[in-house]
Amino acid sequence: MASTDVKVIGAAPSPFVNRVQIALNLKSVDYEFLEEKMGSKSELLLKSNPVHKKIPVMIHGGKPICESLIIVQYIDEAWTDGPSILPSDPYARAMARFWAAYVDDKFYPTFRAFGSAEGEEAKAVAREQLMEAIMLLEDAFAKCGKGKDFFGGDTIGYLDIAIGCFLGWMRAVEKMSDIKLIDETKTPGLFGWAKRFGSNAAVKDVLPKTETLVEIAKMMAAKAKAQ
Amino acid sequence: MADDLKVFRTWSSPFALRIIWALQLKGLEYETIFEDLSQKSPLLLQYNPTYKKVPVLVHNGKPISESLVILEYIEETWKQDPLLPEDPYERAKARFWAKFIDEKLSQSVIDVLLTEAKEQEEAVPRAKENLKYIEEELKGNKFFGGATIGFTDIALGWTANWLPLIEKVTGIKLIDADKFPRISEWMQNFCDVPVIKANWPSYDKMVTKIQGIREKCLAPK
Numbered sequence: 001m002a003s004t005d006v007k008v009i010g011a012a013p014s015p016f017v018n019r020v021q022i023a024l025n026l027k028s029v030d031y032e033f034l035e036e037k038m039g040s041k042s043e044l045l046l047k048s049n050p051v052h053k054k055i056p057v058m059i060h061g062g063k064p065i066c067e068s069l070i071i072v073q074y075i076d077e078a079w080t081d082g083p084s085i086l087p088s089d090p091y092a093r094a095m096a097r098f099w100a101a102y103v104d105d106k107f108y109p110t111f112r113a114f115g116s117a118e119g120e121e122a123k124a125v126a127r128e129q130l131m132e133a134i135m136l137l138e139d140a141f142a143k144c145g146k147g148k149d150f151f152g153g154d155t156i157g158y159l160d161i162a163i164g165c166f167l168g169w170m171r172a173v174e175k176m177s178d179i180k181l182i183d184e185t186k187t188p189g190l191f192g193w194a195k196r197f198g199s200n201a202a203v204k205d206v207l208p209k210t211e212t213l214v215e216i217a218k219m220m221a222a223k224a225k226a227q
Numbered sequence: 228m229a230d231d232l233k234v235f236r237t238w239s240s241p242f243a244l245r246i247i248w249a250l251q252l253k254g255l256e257y258e259t260i261f262e263d264l265s266q267k268s269p270l271l272l273q274y275n276p277t278y279k280k281v282p283v284l285v286h287n288g289k290p291i292s293e294s295l296v297i298l299e300y301i302e303e304t305w306k307q308d309p310l311l312p313e314d315p316y317e318r319a320k321a322r323f324w325a326k327f328i329d330e331k332l333s334q335s336v337i338d339v340l341l342t343e344a345k346e347q348e349e350a351v352p353r354a355k356e357n358l359k360y361i362e363e364e365l366k367g368n369k370f371f372g373g374a375t376i377g378f379t380d381i382a383l384g385w386t387a388n389w390l391p392l393i394e395k396v397t398g399i400k401l402i403d404a405d406k407f408p409r410i411s412e413w414m415q416n417f418c419d420v421p422v423i424k425a426n427w428p429s430y431d432k433m434v435t436k437i438q439g440i441r442e443k444c445l446a447p448k
Contacts, residue, residue, distance in 0.1 A: 051327060051360055065319045067326055077315035094291045094300040101293055102277065136277065 006031040007059040009045050011038065013216055015165035016068040017056040018206050022161050023075040025202035027082035031058075069100055072161060086158045092144070096151070099140045100162035107133045111166065115173055115217075127179065134181060134190070137163060141189040149196050156200055164197040165207070172213035232257035235271050235283040237264060239428050239436055241385030242294040243282035248381055249301045251422045253308050295325055298378060310378045324364060324371065325382035332357045336386065339401065340393050340437065341444040347399070354401055358410060365409040369416055376420055380413075387414045388427055392437050 006024065008031050010017030024031050036042055036055055048057045048064035057064050058071045060078065065071050076085040086093050110130045117126040144151045144159060151159035170181050184191045197203055232250070234257050236243030250257050262271055262281055274283045274290035283290050284297045286304070291297050302310050311318050335357045338350040361383065365371070371379035394400045404411040417423055 051331075060316075063316055065316070065323075067323055070319050070322045070326065073322065074315050074319040077318065090300055090303040091286075091289055091291070093303060094296055097296045097299060098291070098293055101296060 005061050007034055008032070009034045009036060009042070009048065009057040009059070010055045011036050013168075013208050013213060014055060015169060018165040018168075018208075019068045019161050020056045020058055020071050020075070021206045022156075022165070022202050023072045023085060025206065026085060026156060027075060027079040029075070029079055029082075069104065069158075069162060072158060076158070083155055084157075085152075085161070087152060095144055096157065096159040099137075099144065099151075099159050102136070102140075103162045103166075107137065107163075108166070111170075111173075114177075130181070134187060138187040138190050141193060145189070145193070150193060156197065156202060160193075160197055164194075164203065167194055167198055168207040168210060168213050171210040172217060175210060175214055176217060230255070231285075231287050233260060233285040234258070235260045235262055235268075235274065235285070236281050237262050239433060240281050241389065244385065244426060244428075245294045245381050246282045246284055246297050246301070247426055248376075248384065248422055249298055249310060251426070252310070252376070253301065253305045255301075255305060295329065295382065298381065302378070308375075310372070310376075310381065312372075312377070321371065321378045324361070324379045327357075327360070328379075328382045332361070332386075336389070336393070336401065339399055340397060340441055343445055347397075351399060351401070355406075358401060358407060362407050362410050365413055367409070370413065376417065376423075380417060383413075384417060384423065387417050387423075388433070389437075390414075392430075392433055395434055396438050396441055 006029055008017070008020055008024070010020065010033065012035065021031075021033075034042070034044065036045060041053055045055065045057060046053055048059060049055075049066045052066060054066070056068055056071060057066050058074070059065075060074075065074050072085060086096060110126070110133045114123075114126040114130045117123045140159075141151060145153065148154055150156050151163070156164075173179070174181055180186075182190045182194055198207060232255060234243065234246055234250070236247070236259060238261060247259075260268070260270070262268060264281070267279060271281070271283065272279055274285060275281075275292045278292060280292070282294055282297060283292050284300070285291075286300075291300050298310065311321055332354075335350065335354040339347060339354050342350050370376045371383070376384075390402055402410055402414070
């Protein structure tokens with residue numbers, strides 16, 4: 001059902017924005033995408049998210065919702081027609097929320113630290129911490145997915161979205177740093193999952209291409225050096 | 228089958244208190260296991276291998292960690308005395324503020340406790356700026372949850388205990404009744420709720436503990 005009632009303020013390369021887009025796609029909800037220009041924040045963004053001034057923001061019927069995982073939960077609760085994003089069992093929901101929080105609180109900062117580490121020693125430490133986090137996620141895949149295709153079971157769910165949004169950037173980092181983050185032998189669960197997630201109809205047009213992200217990373221590094 | 232509920236906590240953990248409040252507000256019975264964090268029990272390490280922290284709720288043998296995750300679990304499992312509103316937008320707002328409290332507000336308030344001199348002078352306005360967002364959000368309601376306490380009130384509740392303690396230990400009053408009339412009133416109303424009143428940790432022990440935290444942080448390395 002077409003709906004200009006839903007707007008997403010974001011930027012295509014942002015994994016947090018991608019979470020919202022994937023969730024809306026899963027529910028077959030149309031939306032208007034308002035792309036923020038890099039390096040500046042629009043009036044609408046500042047008005048809609050005065051506390052954090054960050055993307056993504058989703059505006060539904062004029063009301064703004066902020067924080068990507070909170071938006072995904074909102075989408076699940078506001079559109080009950082489509083497939084469920086969170087599992088129905090309360091314990092499974094708790095596990096999905098726990099690991100999604102781990103992704104934001106531990107995995108993501110570790111991932112960023114690896115990307116920005118300078119010097120051999122710092123790089124080695126960051127690399128070890130990142131690989132530890134990825135091994136925990138491999139373990140979580142076995143526990144939550146229980147042998148099925150996705151963290152959410154047979155279909156993509158909350159935790160798939162929370163982690164999967166980083167696949168584009170993970171591949172970009174793999175290319176730029178000559179490292180394997182998701183490896184067929186070391187993390188076979190995640191390896192298979194990543195392929196299935198990336199090719200899913202709700203995801204494939206959302207995750208940016210690796211080459212695009214590598215270009216953006218180079219551009220950002222050049223800008224940082226120039227300052 | 229009667230539910231078997233266990234809560235792993237410490238006597239002072241403000242995050243564990245959230246779970247105690249939620250369980251009592253819903254009239255649930257549970258067993259309490261007090262942990263000594265300098266000597267964590269094998270059970271705690273088994274139930275929360277990722278973070279090795281309290282609180283942990285164990286329901287019929289299945290553990291859940293992270294206080295806000297536990298609160299949502301309690302809310303979804305026991306539907307009486309709801310803590311979250313029904314409307315999806317209002318729920319999103321409640322979750323937003325709980326996250327703000329845990330991520331931005333907490334650190335800025337603790338910074339006031341853990342610093343002195345110039346660093347502390349800079350920390351105070353940052354904490355007050357974050358408190359101002361809360362002040363505005365209260366908008367003349369008795370509680371964030373309306374007439375009774377809810378999810379956001381529970382998330383914010385630790386401040387009703389810690390802000391006066393921080394004042395006692397540092398001399399800095401972050402909540403001035405003139406500048407923060409709504410939060411001041413909220414704190415009074417919150418502390419009057421029987422379940423809240425009944426569960427505060429010992430004031431004297433908390434003063435000693437918070438003093439200790441500050442001194443340890445400020446001690447020359």
